[in-house]
Amino acid sequence: MKGKRNGTHPAKDLYISPLFRKRRAYAERTGSAWFILSAKYGLLNPNEPVPSYDVTLKSMSAAQRREWSAWVVRQIVETGMDLANTTVEIHAGKDYRDFGLTTRLCDAGCKVMVPLAHLGIGSQLARYNES
Numbered sequence: 001m002k003g004k005r006n007g008t009h010p011a012k013d014l015y016i017s018p019l020f021r022k023r024r025a026y027a028e029r030t031g032s033a034w035f036i037l038s039a040k041y042g043l044l045n046p047n048e049p050v051p052s053y054d055v056t057l058k059s060m061s062a063a064q065r066r067e068w069s070a071w072v073v074r075q076i077v078e079t080g081m082d083l084a085n086t087t088v089e090i091h092a093g094k095d096y097r098d099f100g101l102t103t104r105l106c107d108a109g110c111k112v113m114v115p116l117a118h119l120g121i122g123s124q125l126a127r128y129n130e131s
Contacts, residue, residue: 003015003016003017003020004016004052004053005052006052007051007052008049008050008051008052009049009050009052010046010047010048010049010050011036011038011044011045011046011047011048011049011050012024012036012046012047014050014052015036018125019121019124019125022124022125022128022129023091023128024046025128026091026128026131027091029131033081034046035076037072037092037096038050039055039056039057039060039068040053040055042068042071042072042075043072043075043076043079056095057095057096057099058095062099065095065099065100066099066100068099069099069100069101069104070100070104072101073101073104073105073108076105077108083105083108083109083110084108084109084110085109086109086110086111087110087111087112087113088105088110088111088112088113089113089114089115090102090112090113090114091114091115091116094117097114097117102114
């Protein structure tokens with residue numbers, strides 16, 4: 001349960017790592033719609049109640065990660081967003097991005113930005129403090 005509270009909580013309150021908290025604060029400051037990527041549940045609305053769980057993408061094979069990415073893109077499509085006219089900022093690690101998520105979003109017409117991809121965790125925390 002690393003980085004998560006025990007019990008059932010709104011997704012935005014389930015995750016408690018310092019990096020997630022900084023990412024959440026950044027997303028909330030932008031005023032844009034935002035979602036949480038979950039290894040178990042895929043795309044989560046921040047207010048959706050979620051029980052704690054112990055599933056990680058790191059424990060999945062490359063094929064399973066590609067399937068997960070396709071599933072998440074389907075969930076995004078189901079939100080009704082006009083993907084051809086949407087810019088998506090991804091503030092998640094490589095395990096979440098690099099098995100087809102970014103590519104599939106681009107293929108759907110999204111402009112995809114990963115503004116802190118080049119930074120380590122400490123530098124990301126510092127950058128979120130600045131924004």
